[in-house]
Amino acid sequence: MMRDLRGDQLPAWMERALADDLPALHSLIIGLSRDIDAVTAGLSTPWSSGQVEGQVTRTKLLKRQGYGRANLDFLRKRVLLTP
Numbered sequence: 001m002m003r004d005l006r007g008d009q010l011p012a013w014m015e016r017a018l019a020d021d022l023p024a025l026h027s028l029i030i031g032l033s034r035d036i037d038a039v040t041a042g043l044s045t046p047w048s049s050g051q052v053e054g055q056v057t058r059t060k061l062l063k064r065q066g067y068g069r070a071n072l073d074f075l076r077k078r079v080l081l082t083p
Helices: 007-019 023-034 036-044 050-065 072-081
Strands: none
Touching: 007 023, 007 036, 023 036, 050 072
């Protein structure tokens, strides 16, 4: 389903998983069903937010490294100048 971008198969998979006796999997399915549209779109489209998440992680790391002595101007320069 994930490799073939077949998000349309998700509801059937969720029903089969709920029929099994696996409480941890039931908890996952309840969480997935809260935002089923977003999960289905994530499994159906070839787009990835990996690059954005990587930049967010890098920015958070730079912010943590300057904790206590960095103001916003310093952080801005550091984010723009660090490769």
